[in-house]
Amino acid sequence: xxxxxxxxxxxxxxxxxxxxxxxxxxxxxxxxxxxxxxxxxxxxxxxxxxxxxxxxxxxxxxxxxxxxxxxxxxxxxxxxxxxxxxxxxxxxxxxxxxxxxxxxxxxxxxxxxxxxxxxxxxxxxxxxxxxxxxxxxxxxxxxxxxxxxxxxxxxxxxxxxxxxxxxxxxxxxxxxxxxxxxxxxxxxxxxxxxxxxxxxxxxxxxxxxxxxxxxxxxxxxxxxxxxxxxxxxxxxxxxxxxxxxxxxxxxxxxxxxxxxxxxxxxxxxxxxxxxxxxxxxxxxxxxxxxxxxxxxxxxxxxxxxxxxxxxxxxxxxxxxxxxxxxxxxxxxxxxxxxxxxxxxxxxxxxxxxxxxxxxxxxxxxxxxxxxxxxxxxxxxxxxxxxxxxxxxxxxxxxxxxxxxxxxxxxxxxxxxxxxxxxxxxxxxxxxxxxxxxxxxxxxx
Numbered sequence: 001x002x003x004x005x006x007x008x009x010x011x012x013x014x015x016x017x018x019x020x021x022x023x024x025x026x027x028x029x030x031x032x033x034x035x036x037x038x039x040x041x042x043x044x045x046x047x048x049x050x051x052x053x054x055x056x057x058x059x060x061x062x063x064x065x066x067x068x069x070x071x072x073x074x075x076x077x078x079x080x081x082x083x084x085x086x087x088x089x090x091x092x093x094x095x096x097x098x099x100x101x102x103x104x105x106x107x108x109x110x111x112x113x114x115x116x117x118x119x120x121x122x123x124x125x126x127x128x129x130x131x132x133x134x135x136x137x138x139x140x141x142x143x144x145x146x147x148x149x150x151x152x153x154x155x156x157x158x159x160x161x162x163x164x165x166x167x168x169x170x171x172x173x174x175x176x177x178x179x180x181x182x183x184x185x186x187x188x189x190x191x192x193x194x195x196x197x198x199x200x201x202x203x204x205x206x207x208x209x210x211x212x213x214x215x216x217x218x219x220x221x222x223x224x225x226x227x228x229x230x231x232x233x234x235x236x237x238x239x240x241x242x243x244x245x246x247x248x249x250x251x252x253x254x255x256x257x258x259x260x261x262x263x264x265x266x267x268x269x270x271x272x273x274x275x276x277x278x279x280x281x282x283x284x285x286x287x288x289x290x291x292x293x294x295x296x297x298x299x300x301x302x303x304x305x306x307x308x309x310x311x312x313x314x315x316x317x318x319x320x321x322x323x324x325x326x327x328x329x330x331x332x333x334x335x336x337x338x339x340x341x342x343x344x345x346x347x348x349x350x351x352x353x354x355x356x357x358x359x360x361x362x363x364x365x366x367x368x369x370x371x372x373x374x375x376x377x378x379x380x381x382x383x384x385x386x387x388x389x390x391x392x393x394x395x396x397x398x399x400x401x402x403x404x405x406x407x408x409x410x411x412x413x414x415x416x417x418x419x420x421x422x423x424x425x426x427x428x429x430x431x432x433x434x435x436x437x438x439x440x441x442x443x444x
Contacts, residue, residue: 043104043211043226045076046234048092052084052117053247055240057091063234064099073226074102074219076207077125080109083116083139086161093124093168102126102219106210107134107191115139119182120161122200123168126219129202129210130191136199137188139165158183175199207231246284255285257301260328264305300331325366391431392444399423405441407431417442 046063048056060077067075077096096103105125107114110133114122119136122128130136141152141161152158161183169179175198181187191203204210208231215227236244246252259282266275304327310320393407393414400422405414416423417432417440433440 041073041225042070042230042232043074043076044070044072044232044234045078045207047078047080048118048121049078049080050082050244051248052081052088052092052121053244053249054085054088055244055247056084057088057095058243059236059240060092060095062236062240064095064101064103066234067101068099070232072101072232073224073229074104074127074214075099076104076106076210076231077121078207079105079107079114079118079122080112081114081118083118086117089117089120090164092121093164096121096124096126097171100220102222102224104129104210104214106204106207107131107136108207110134110205120165120168123165123172123174123179126172127202127214127217128172128174128200129204129213130194130200131205132191132203134191135188136194137182138186139182140184140186169199252285255281257285257328259283259285260301260305264308267309300327304328304331388431388434388439393429393431393439393441395423395425395427395429395441397425399429399441405429405439407439412439413437414439414441416440 044063044067046059048060063077064075103125104127105122107118107122107130110131112131112134114134114136115138117139119139122136139161141157162180165179165183166176169176178187178189178194178197178199189197189199191200194200195203202210202213204213211226211229211231214224217224246255259278259280262274262278262281264278266278304324307320307324307327310324388407391407393405393412395414396404396406396411399405399414399416401416403414403423405412414429415435415438421443423429423441423443428444429441430444431439431441
């Protein structure tokens with residue numbers, strides 16, 4: 001019995017040696033599946049395209065918060081923008097500096113540009129990169145004047161932008177002289193030239209290749225592990241998507257104009273609902289502009305509205321209507337601050353926006369003035385029954401007591417005003433009254 005127990009003990013001890021080995025193999029196999037995914041981490045990618053508006057601040061802030069919550073290796077800001085508001089640009093640079101998440105600025109795809117405000121944002125990122133065939137620069141403030149695009153000569157604005165660009169370049173050991181020339185001389189650089197002059201850190205053809213290049217870099221007291229990182233595209237919340245659409249300066253300005261025109265039409269023709277539509281559209285436009293509306297532009301728009309309403313109550317279409325239309329067009333041009341140095345974007349882009357603003361304003365304004373004139377003319381026109389009575393028509397068939405007549409090229413049912421009469425076809429009759437669709441007639 002004792003020997004039997006020894007054999008059992010030997011068998012137990014044998015399984016005790018084999019079982020841990022098998023378990024270790026299984027655990028090791030599982031670790032091969034799990035560990036690489038855990039070690040890859042993630043990089044959150046957010047697009048900063050189109051014009052930089054107040055919505056852009058919120059999008060970057062929300063993307064940074066999401067990257068921090070997901071513990072991403074980095075946040076990649078993909079730039080393709082003509083520029084935008086300086087206040088919004090300054091706020092974005094602050095958000096980049098305050099977060100512990102490394103921020104990679106990347107001008108992408110090939111053919112993209114990061115002009116003006118976009119260049120300053122790129123200089124502010126922890127790692128600045130560009131795709132081949134992309135361009136940065138043109139940060140000199142310009143304004144649209146009577147003679148076209150003119151550089152801003154206000155030393156206060158120029159010095160502030162130069163200091164901002166130089167400081168961002170200095171913080172990240174980049175070319176401070178080039179940063180200054182972006183503002184002072186409208187310097188433009190492609191990707192290869194920007195890399196040669198130390199303005200950016202890398203040139204990379206696509207996001208995946210860029211993450212391999214930055215792998216191992218020391219940024220914000222951490223070592224980037226991005227070689228096999230998963231790229232997650234940031235999706236703005238529905239609120240930010242709506243805000244982004246509405247905050248486009250051109251769209252916001254057009255919404256305000258359409259709202260004002262709808263108000264004019266609604267106030268002159270109550271009951272059709274145009275005034276309600278005008279209030280809604282006007283509110284959306286003001287929300288998109290962040291309520292930072294040019295007071296002078298609003299005054300001109302309101303003055304134009306008043307002049308057109310005054311024209312509706314005047315005997316004819318004349319000076320008040322034309323003056324109102326001029327005020328509406330001038331107000332629409334001033335409403336969107338594209339000529340202000342507070343909007344940092346190239347002059348040709350501002351000129352295109354100005355043309356895009358004037359053209360629909362003139363068309364919409366002329367249409368509404370014409371429509372209102374026709375409405376006012378119809379109101380001043382005498383009632384239809386007053387014009388029909390006394391007019392002549394031709395009998396098409398025998399009227400006894402009913403038949404048909406031709407009046408102004410139209411067929412009408414006619415009825416004798418005097419029952420003892422009989423009118424033969426071809427005779428001329430006089431209209432003496434109208435009941436719904438029937439004319440009362442008598443022989444001429």
